[in-house]
Structures are given as structure tokens and as C-alpha cells.
Amino acid sequence: MRVSPWFVIGLGCLYLFGFLVLGVSLYRLQTVKAGEFAEVETSQTTRRVSVPALRGRILDRSGRVLADCRPSRCIQCNLEELQQRGNWSNTVNAVDEAIDRVSVAIGIPRTISRDQIRRHLSQASAIPLMVWRDLDERTFARFAERADEFQGFDVSVRAERRYPYGTLAAHVLGYTGRVRPNADTGFPETGVRSPCFFEEMEICGRKGVEAFYNRYLAGFPGERFMRVDARGFRPRKSAGKGLADAPADDMAPVNGMDLELTLDIDIQAELERQLDGTTGAGVVLDPRDGAVLAMASAPTFNPNDCIPRLSSETYASLTNAPAKRGQNRAISEAYAPGSTFKPVTALAALETGWLPDDEYNCSGAYQLGEWKLRCWDYYGHGPINLRQAIEQSCNTFFCNLGSAIGTNAIIEAARAFGLGSKTGIDLYGETAGVVPDETWKLACYGEPWYPGDTCQMSIGQGMLLTTPLQMALVAAVIGNGGMRIKPYLHKMANGGNGQTSRPQNPSIPFAPENLAVVREGMRDVVMRGTGRKIAAGLPVTCGGKTGTAEIGRGEMRRKNTWVIAFAPYEHPTAAIAMIVERGESGGKTVAPRVNAVLSAIFGRKEPQTP
Amino acid sequence: MTAFFAKYKRIDWIMLVCMLMLAVTGVRFIQSAGGARASVALQELWTVHAWTAAAGLLAYLALASIDYRKLLKWCAIPFFGVSIAMLVAVLLFGSVRYGGRRWLWFFQPSEISKLAVIMLLAYVFGSRPENGEDGPQRRFGWRGALIGMAIFGVPAVLILAEPDLGTALVLVPTSFVMLLAARVWTTGLVSTLMAGLLAAGLLLGSVYVAERATVPEEKARIYRYVPLKDHQIKRLRVFLFPDTDIHGDGYNLRQARISIGSGSWWGKGFGEGLQKRLGYLPPAVSMNDFIFAVLAEESGFVGCVRLLLLFLGILIPGLRIAWTCEDDRGRLLAIGVCTLVFAHVYVNVAMSIGLMPITGLPLPFISAGRTFLIVVMAALGLVQSVAVHSNQTT
Structure with missing residues (x-):
């Protein structure tokens, strides 16, 4: 016999040693450092998203409502349903074309540019893109009837500010605008919470008591945790159950307080x-x-x-001399x-x-x-x-x-x-x-x-x-x-x-x-x-x-x-x-x-x- | 007829059961990995794997019933010739996938050549059974070593040309172990082995030094003397510095490590691996080269240990067969097949956890890949044949 039995035994020892090395390495990875890796996994798969709080009402001295929130009907695009393979621009194209299709089919002019789509995709692809905001009831109904035809499009309702008395006390009430991410950073006005990965556009007061008492009216936005996949999208519904929401502690928003004014x-x-x-x-x-x-x-x-x-037209009419409609002459x-x-x-x-x-x-x-x-x-x-x-x-x-x-x-x-x-x-x-x-x-x-x-x-x-x-x-x-x-x-x-x-x-x-x-x-x-x-x-x-x-x-x-x-x-x-x-x-x-x-x-x- | 079935009484049952359990594990985790894919074909790939395993089992049983001595005698050389012909054919007519010309129609000739090399080495370097146990034995000196090198060197070069470095490299330890077992020019082989290890160490060391160099010119100067291609240097770099380029070259390894590590003791449950489902573990590799990461994420440390024990359940009986076999060809065959399986398992798991540079070697039974599955099962069938026939007179 040329092949020695001792060689076979030696080979067996080599196999066992090799597997021991693998076993020890796996033990280190999966038990000793498991927590560390689990943390990395959680941080890369979950995102914190802010949940806007409902803005408080403004009342006069006897409780009549001067400002409140109304439901505003919007159409949003769930980008993960339209994502394309390969280059990002494929997805941008797909979303762009899909918006055009809906626009033609429903007869609503487009309000969002290709550039905005690209920006949203690169910055916040996990949250839906608001394609049309604040639609009137008839348009909205036209869409809702045919919503099934448009893959990836969805309806959503958000709160929008309303001033039931129109011009009444306009200068005292002021008006609201969207928080500008850079100029306002959202935070001195809305609270002390650390910034979320995705900030929902929040409303903040721009003039009058809306601005002065913004913190009081705005309440405190909550936060929830969501999953994102490797490309940064929300997991598709087809990816299975239990993926959409991360099992972490959500924080419900605290709605804003009502502001009672001394006005009659x-x-x-x-x-x-x-x-x-x-x-x-x-x-x-x-x-x-x-x-x-x-x-x-x-x-x-x-x-x-x-x-x-x-x-910009409204802004011009508010500020242009000599009328300066937006100026509160009583104080300024x-x-x-x-x-x-x-x-x-x-x-x-x-x-x-x-x-x-x-x-x-x-x-x-x-x-x-x-x-x-x-x-x-x-x-x-x-x-x-x-x-x-x-x-x-x-x-x-x-x-x-x-x-x-x-x-x-x-x-x-x-x-x-x-x-x-x-x-x-x-x-x-x-x-x-x-x-x-x-x-x-x-x-x-x-x-x-x-x-x-x-x-x-x-x-x-x-x-x-x-x-x-x-x-x-x-x-x-x-x-x-x-x-x-x-x-x-x-x-x-x-x-x-x-x-x-x-x-x-x-x-x-x-x-x-x-x-x-x-x-x-x-x-x-x-x-x-x-x-x-x-x-x-x-x-x-x-x-x-x-x-x-x-x-x-x-x-x-x-x-x-x-x-x-x-x-x-x-x-x-x-x-x-x-x-x-x-x-x-x-x-x-x-x-x-x-x-x-x-x-x-x-x-x-x-x-x-x- | 009874004689035919009587043969199966002598097969190694532990080896067969472990192999079947591994095949089932493979089917399950290909199903799990495919579940995250959009394409229906990939979602259903596990059925292909299951049917392939069934075909492999038929080949296994058929080969177990054939006397390996006759098989080696009549088939080793023609089979080797055919596999070389296919390797040449694939270079001429093969289809390109994943950056390599590896497929001939529906199979990979390089996988088949692994078995052909083992069979030919066993045939050539095992003493002729007809000479008897105590008959005159030829000694193999450096000429024998040259023949041995040629037997695995020719296919290795052809495979390298595809290119498929991993498969070419896996032939080396397998063949070396067989040559060493056959005591072919031992001093020369051991020196070559040492020299090879030294060269590998030098390459790795120079990549390390080059990457640590602060001056770009110095880095370029070192790389001028390193006989490696860019993508190979990249892999060595990822191996040496796994945390530096985690969004580029190091992405796969890092995500594999996160998947494996976050699996913890018991795993996240079958089909529940978040890394896999959300595509962090790149879907392109999660069904083949990195399927171990899916398995480790979903079945945890316990599942990994179970997997390694199942492989030991094949390897140890395989060596036991070699031990009890009373002729050199049988021994060499068993040793060669076991070493081939061991090399694949070790390299695949080690690269998934960052113990080795990344090479595209499949995990036997688990990775999706029809040719290799059938080849491994056929090879183990040959080992069973050794168990069945070794102590029988022809």
C-alpha cells in the first residue's frame, strides 16, 4: 500500500481543525459580536420619519373659530411601486411618464417638475411623492374612481389651514407656510426633537399670531419608524408582511393647542x-x-x-407699495x-x-x-x-x-x-x-x-x-x-x-x-x-x-x-x-x-x- | 438481482443521510433566497435544484453500484479527455455570464473537470490492483510529479482562461493532497507547497504595504511588481481592510457579515432574513456564492453548526472508507473527493465571514448550480462505490 492510513488520519485532523476554525469564527461573529451587527442592521434598514401634529385652532374671545384645519385631498405616488432596474434615471423616467399618464387621464395639469422628482428620489425615495396637493372634490372623485388603473398612485388626506372668516382679522391672524428645510431648519420653531431622516413638510406660522404663537399652535410632531430596502425605497407590498413598519417605539404627535384671542x-x-x-x-x-x-x-x-x-403673485400683492396689503399698519x-x-x-x-x-x-x-x-x-x-x-x-x-x-x-x-x-x-x-x-x-x-x-x-x-x-x-x-x-x-x-x-x-x-x-x-x-x-x-x-x-x-x-x-x-x-x-x-x-x-x-x- | 441490492447494504448510510439532509437544506435556502427576488423564474429556482438533486441521487446510486476499479480502468482517461475537450469548447462557444465564459449550453465544464482530475489522478497514481497488495510497486519520482501537475495543470489553465480563478485554485489543494497521499516526490511537492504559500504571503504583504503607503507614487511603484489584475487586488484589499470601502468594493463582504452576525444564536427564522428580504445582501450573490450568509442569518449559529456537522458527516465517513479500503486507487479516490468537498466548504464559509479573500466557489449542495451539484453527488457515489466494492474480488 502506497497510501498510508496515517495520512488518512492526518487528513481527518486537518478537516476537523479547519471546521474548528470556522466554528470559532462563527461563534465570535454570531454570539459575541451579534449585538453589534444587529445594531448595524437595524440602523441601515430603519428610518425615523416625523409625523406632523395637527395645528391648533385660533378662536376669538367668545370661542368663534378664526382659523382651523380642513382636510386637503392629495394624490401621492408610491415610488417603490414604480422603481426600475438599473440606472436611477430609469426610475425618474418611469415616474415622470406615469405622472403624465395620470395627468392626461384625469385632466389635471402637472404641478411637479422632473427636477423635483429627481430630487425627491435621491433624498427621500422611501416616502411618497406628493404629486397633486389640495385637489377640488370633483377632480379628486375622478381620480378615485379610476385609482386602480394607475399603479403606484394613491390618495392621501392631509391637514391644510383654513380661515373661515376670510379677510377678517387677517393682519392679526397672519397665515402659515411650509417649513423651509434650510431657512427654518424646522426646529427652533417646532421643538427640540432631533431631526428625523425624513421630515414631513410641516406647517409653520409666517405672520401674525400664527407666527408669534407658532410653538403653541404647532404642537409637537411625533415620529415613527419605517423600513427601507437597500435601494432606499419602502419595501414593496409584494415583499411580504411585516416589512413596512419597524418594530420600534413610535411616538404619537401631540396636537397643537387652541389659541384664544382677546378679539371680538x-x-x-x-x-x-x-x-x-x-x-x-x-x-x-x-x-x-x-x-x-x-x-x-x-x-x-x-x-x-x-x-x-x-x-409669487400673492406675495407681490402683499408687499408691493403703495398698498402693502400684508403690512399691519396698526403696529408696523x-x-x-x-x-x-x-x-x-x-x-x-x-x-x-x-x-x-x-x-x-x-x-x-x-x-x-x-x-x-x-x-x-x-x-x-x-x-x-x-x-x-x-x-x-x-x-x-x-x-x-x-x-x-x-x-x-x-x-x-x-x-x-x-x-x-x-x-x-x-x-x-x-x-x-x-x-x-x-x-x-x-x-x-x-x-x-x-x-x-x-x-x-x-x-x-x-x-x-x-x-x-x-x-x-x-x-x-x-x-x-x-x-x-x-x-x-x-x-x-x-x-x-x-x-x-x-x-x-x-x-x-x-x-x-x-x-x-x-x-x-x-x-x-x-x-x-x-x-x-x-x-x-x-x-x-x-x-x-x-x-x-x-x-x-x-x-x-x-x-x-x-x-x-x-x-x-x-x-x-x-x-x-x-x-x-x-x-x-x-x-x-x-x-x-x-x-x-x-x-x-x-x-x-x-x-x-x- | 438480489446481488445487486445486496451491494447497497454495504454503502455508508450516515454519509447518504447527511448528503440528503444537505440537499434538502440547499433546496430550502434557495427557496428562501429566491423569495426576495422579483423574477418568478428565480422564485421557483428551488424546484430546479430539487430535480437536479434527484438526478444527482440517481447518478449517486448508479455509480455506487458500479465497481470503481473497472470504472477507473475504462473511463478515467476518456472522461478526462472529454472534459478537456469541453473546456476547450467552452472557451470557443461558451456563453458569457457574470463576467466569465463558463457555460456550455446548460452546464459548466469546469465543474465536471474537477471530478475528471480526481479520477485520473487516482487511476494513475494508485497501484494497479492486478499487481496485488504485495506486488511490485512503482515509485513516482519527479517525473511522476510532472505528470501529476500536468493532469491538474492543463484543466486549471483552461479554467483560468474562462476566467474562473476560484475553480482553478480549488484543483490545487485537492490534487496536492492526492499526490502527497500517493507519496509522489514528496520533498519536491512539499517545497513547492511552501514556495506557493510564501508567494501568496508575499503578494498579500505587498498589497498591504501598497495600500498603507501614503504616497500615490509609491503605491503605483509597488503595484508595478505585483502580478495581479485590478479586480484581484481589489479583493485582497477588501480582505485586508474590510471596513474601508463599505459602500463600494467592500459592500458584499460587509453585508454578508452583518447578515451572519445579526443571525445570532437561533437566527431570524426561515425566510425572515431582513438583510436578504430588503436586498442589503446583494440578491445577485445571495443564491450562490453568498448563500451561506442567508443560511446563517435565518438559522443562526445553531444552524451553521448543524451545517458544518452535516458536512463532517460526509467527510469523516469518506475518510473512514479510505481507511478501510484496501487498494490505493480507492483510497486516493475517497481522499480526493473528500478534499474537494472540504476545500469548497472551507473556502466558501471562510470568505463569507472574511477569513479569506472573496472567491466565487459554491457551497456544495446549498449553492444554486446544477452542474456542481450533480458532480459532487456523483463523486460521492464513487466514494460509496469504494465502500461497496473495495474488499470484494472482481
Whole structure:
């Protein structure tokens, strides 16, 4: 025998050794390091996907719905059903052609480009591609009837924002948009969750309280885990059961909370009706605590036009001058307050020692060096005291008053009313306005302060700029006896408990007797002065002040007309400021409108029996 | 007739049962791997495998009943000649699949040549039975070694030309073991073996050094002296640095390792392998070269050990047959067939877990592949024939 039996035994040992090596390696791989590999397997086969939360509603003070979500019908394309072998562009082509087929068969124009398909396929092939969003019922029904014919296409319903009252309170409500993945990153606004692999497009507030209270309204998106195959698609249904969802802990979304506003839509509607057709703004406050009962800006827009996304045309119509429909003039446009500022000047004077009975002889014009300021009454008011000057809105009186007490006293009083700084209302985009002083003028114009500037400021013109909201606050503070308040829109804002009156310290540093003089002056305005139309037919007395600010020169010369008012006179529950750009005069243009708004609040006096 | 059936009483039953269980395992896991495929033909491939196994079983039983001595005497040389002719034919007329010209009509001649080489080596280097146990024995010196090298070298070169490096290489250990068993120029063969191992080590080492080189020029300079093709260097690189290019060249190996590792103790259950179902384990290789990964993922460490034990259930009885066989041709035949099976199992499993560079060798009985299945079963049939006939006078 040539072949030794020992060779056979040796060979057997070699086999056993070889298998032992394999066995030990397998043991290491499958038991010692099994957890490690299982982890890798899980991480490569599962993806975390966000689940959008339902956005909360916005309600007015009595619970009427100003904004909510409606179901929006969409057609989506499940890409895994259309995937092709080989090159990615084959799949892009297949999806592209399939969309064309559906488009022709159903008669819906395409809204998605080939480029978008490619991007979606390369970034998020595991989640369906939204091909048509927000279809009308008839189109949707046409598709649903024939849905079986279109492989890979599917219907889905998602939430879309809706504003049932259309333009009502548009500027306060604002509108929503889709979270822009880069610009917004989704996260400062929607929460602190770490980003998911696939983020569903979320809705976020873009303007108004939708933006300011976005976190409150948006809720907290949940997350779920899904499987993806090696090419990045969701496993096909044919791949078997139990593949679609990964067995991990899903987190249900927490829906957004409802936002109750202080607005009263009846007042709001009347305010908007009065501003309709003009360019202007108006604010109605509760002087007891600063709750905003109505806030309007004209011209206005319909926030439903901004849903589901803001088209460039709509965007242009919102921002283009001169209309600037999207701008909330009540807070983000500053105007010269004109004569409505005179109560502030008056208070400043009384505080510095001017006596209510001190008289000044109005000759119809005020001479300051070579410069001459005309009173609106060409023949002059003759000798009048402070109260009468408010009633008659005498320019020369206040010019003289301002010159007598000095700029600083006026500035101090204006700032005490909160002019020149933001009110802190719960909206973005508020402007502070301007209370000019010497430094400011030097910085902005490079000119020193002239006595004429003091004169201009004392009658609310020149460089002084205030927002309608600030003027409503002036009216409210004078009306409530000097209690400084912060305006708010959300019932629960500032930790409040939603009740109408909140304890506030009277922090305006004016003596009550001085305030009383100004209040009386403002009552005279509506009783027999320039603002008689404000109170006509109202069942309550009120105080008010008209204003007609002349701005611009020559061709550009125009008048912005104002009214501020509070009512009822003794214990006011409403303070209002309204401005109409390019009006005739405060008393003629704005007073009737304010009267209508006040009527909506307090009703009309019973017609007297003759 | 009774004599014919009496022969089957002498076959090795353990070997037969283990082989059948392996074939059934193969059918099941080809079904499992095919389940993840879109094409119906691939989903149904397991039936083909089952029918092939049935045909292989017929060949097995037929060959077991034929006296291997006569078979070697009359068939070894013609069979070898035919297999060489087919290897030449496949180079001329074969169809190209998976980057190699390997198929002649429906079978792979290279697989058949494995058996032809074993048979011819056993015929040539086994002492002639007619000389008797104690008869004069020819010694084989370096001339014998040259003949032996020619017997496996000619088919190996033809297979390399297809190209199919794995199949060509698997002939080497099989033939060397047979030549060593036949004590053909032992010193020369052992030196050659050492030199071969050294050369392999050198190649691997130079690839390692080249890949670690920081300067591209140096890398290029080393590769100028490395007689390997790009794709071969790539495989050695993946073997040496499995974690570097996990989305490119190293993808298959990494996914195979993830599949095997995540199978853990008991596996994920038959047909439940996530890696396979979601296509992470590349579907193109999950039915043949990497089917072990599917098996390991779905049946776990326990299933893997069971598989290895089943193979041992073939190999150990095979060696026992060699041990009890009383003539050299029978012994060499049994040793050759066992070594062929062992080499395939070892290389396939080792490459799946990253112990060896990736080579496209099938796992016997389990990988889809008709020719190799029939060849292995026929070869084991020959081993059974040795068991049946070795101690019988003709």
C-alpha cells in the first residue's frame, strides 16, 4: 500500500481543525459580536420619519373659530411601486411618464417638475411623492374612481389651514407656510426633537399670531419608524408582511393647542367695514387691562390665498407699495399723530406748572422768528385756556405752550405714555415709532434742534411718529386714569388668567388732577368741539381727540386724519385709535367711522320720541 | 438481482443521510433566497435544484453500484479527455455570464473537470490492483510529479482562461493532497507547497504595504511588481481592510457579515432574513456564492453548526472508507473527493465571514448550480462505490 492510513488520519485532523476554525469564527461573529451587527442592521434598514401634529385652532374671545384645519385631498405616488432596474434615471423616467399618464387621464395639469422628482428620489425615495396637493372634490372623485388603473398612485388626506372668516382679522391672524428645510431648519420653531431622516413638510406660522404663537399652535410632531430596502425605497407590498413598519417605539404627535384671542369679531368686523376702501388702521383696546378687542389694517388681504403656499403673485400683492396689503399698519407703520398728541403736550405742561386757567391769545398764527405757524382757524380763537384749546385743537396755543415748557418736558411725557418704544404686543413686526430729541436729530439729520422743532412736536407733527396702537394706548391710559397697560392678543398672554381685569400699578407719573383736566378737555371735544361726530347717537359719554396731520410738500402734500377716543367717560371699557391716510380732516373723515365702531360696542341711543 | 441490492447494504448510510439532509437544506435556502427576488423564474429556482438533486441521487446510486476499479480502468482517461475537450469548447462557444465564459449550453465544464482530475489522478497514481497488495510497486519520482501537475495543470489553465480563478485554485489543494497521499516526490511537492504559500504571503504583504503607503507614487511603484489584475487586488484589499470601502468594493463582504452576525444564536427564522428580504445582501450573490450568509442569518449559529456537522458527516465517513479500503486507487479516490468537498466548504464559509479573500466557489449542495451539484453527488457515489466494492474480488 502506497497510501498510508496515517495520512488518512492526518487528513481527518486537518478537516476537523479547519471546521474548528470556522466554528470559532462563527461563534465570535454570531454570539459575541451579534449585538453589534444587529445594531448595524437595524440602523441601515430603519428610518425615523416625523409625523406632523395637527395645528391648533385660533378662536376669538367668545370661542368663534378664526382659523382651523380642513382636510386637503392629495394624490401621492408610491415610488417603490414604480422603481426600475438599473440606472436611477430609469426610475425618474418611469415616474415622470406615469405622472403624465395620470395627468392626461384625469385632466389635471402637472404641478411637479422632473427636477423635483429627481430630487425627491435621491433624498427621500422611501416616502411618497406628493404629486397633486389640495385637489377640488370633483377632480379628486375622478381620480378615485379610476385609482386602480394607475399603479403606484394613491390618495392621501392631509391637514391644510383654513380661515373661515376670510379677510377678517387677517393682519392679526397672519397665515402659515411650509417649513423651509434650510431657512427654518424646522426646529427652533417646532421643538427640540432631533431631526428625523425624513421630515414631513410641516406647517409653520409666517405672520401674525400664527407666527408669534407658532410653538403653541404647532404642537409637537411625533415620529415613527419605517423600513427601507437597500435601494432606499419602502419595501414593496409584494415583499411580504411585516416589512413596512419597524418594530420600534413610535411616538404619537401631540396636537397643537387652541389659541384664544382677546378679539371680538363683531367689533373687528365693524372696524374693518369702516376702514374698507381706505388706507389706514384702527385699534380697539380694553383700557382696563390692554386686551385688544379689534385691530385692523386697510387695505387687507385674504389669508386663505396664502394656503397651501404663498405664490409669487400673492406675495407681490402683499408687499408691493403703495398698498402693502400684508403690512399691519396698526403696529408696523408709524405716522405723525397730529393733534391727537395734544393731550400729551397738555399733560406735560400741567405737570411743569402751567395752570388750567392760564390763557393765551390766539391770533390765528404763531410767529417764531421768520417762521409762521397758522392756526386752522384763520381768524384766531382769541384768548383761550388749556381745556378750550384741547376742545378747539388750537395750534397756536399748543405751539406757545410747547415753547414755554421746553422740549424735554414733552419728550418725557411722550415717553411716559410709551411712545417711541415698542408696546410689547404679542405680534412680530412692531415698530417703535420716533420721539425725537436733540441727539436723535443730530444723528439722523446732522442738524441742531431748532425752536421750530419744539413747536412742531407740541402739535404732534414734525419728526414725531407713532403707531395707531401706541395712540390707542394713549387714549386708554388717559381713559383709565393713568394706569399703564401692555396690549395683548392672547387671552393667556403674560401669564394672565384670561379675566378682563388684571392688577396693574398706576405708573404714569401724572397727578390725577392734571389728568382730570385733560380728560375734561377730551370730553369737551366730543360734546362741542372738533369731534362732535364721535359721540353722536351713542348711549354713553366719551372722551376723544381728532387730529389732522399735514405731511409732505407741494404735490405730495396730504393729510393723515386721526381720532383717538375712550368710552364710557367715567369708567372706560373701550379705547380706540383710528387713522385714515389722505383724509379730509379727523373730525369729518374719521370721527363718523369711530362713531360706528363705538356703536357696535355700546349700541345706539333710543331714538327720542318727538 | 438480489446481488445487486445486496451491494447497497454495504454503502455508508450516515454519509447518504447527511448528503440528503444537505440537499434538502440547499433546496430550502434557495427557496428562501429566491423569495426576495422579483423574477418568478428565480422564485421557483428551488424546484430546479430539487430535480437536479434527484438526478444527482440517481447518478449517486448508479455509480455506487458500479465497481470503481473497472470504472477507473475504462473511463478515467476518456472522461478526462472529454472534459478537456469541453473546456476547450467552452472557451470557443461558451456563453458569457457574470463576467466569465463558463457555460456550455446548460452546464459548466469546469465543474465536471474537477471530478475528471480526481479520477485520473487516482487511476494513475494508485497501484494497479492486478499487481496485488504485495506486488511490485512503482515509485513516482519527479517525473511522476510532472505528470501529476500536468493532469491538474492543463484543466486549471483552461479554467483560468474562462476566467474562473476560484475553480482553478480549488484543483490545487485537492490534487496536492492526492499526490502527497500517493507519496509522489514528496520533498519536491512539499517545497513547492511552501514556495506557493510564501508567494501568496508575499503578494498579500505587498498589497498591504501598497495600500498603507501614503504616497500615490509609491503605491503605483509597488503595484508595478505585483502580478495581479485590478479586480484581484481589489479583493485582497477588501480582505485586508474590510471596513474601508463599505459602500463600494467592500459592500458584499460587509453585508454578508452583518447578515451572519445579526443571525445570532437561533437566527431570524426561515425566510425572515431582513438583510436578504430588503436586498442589503446583494440578491445577485445571495443564491450562490453568498448563500451561506442567508443560511446563517435565518438559522443562526445553531444552524451553521448543524451545517458544518452535516458536512463532517460526509467527510469523516469518506475518510473512514479510505481507511478501510484496501487498494490505493480507492483510497486516493475517497481522499480526493473528500478534499474537494472540504476545500469548497472551507473556502466558501471562510470568505463569507472574511477569513479569506472573496472567491466565487459554491457551497456544495446549498449553492444554486446544477452542474456542481450533480458532480459532487456523483463523486460521492464513487466514494460509496469504494465502500461497496473495495474488499470484494472482481
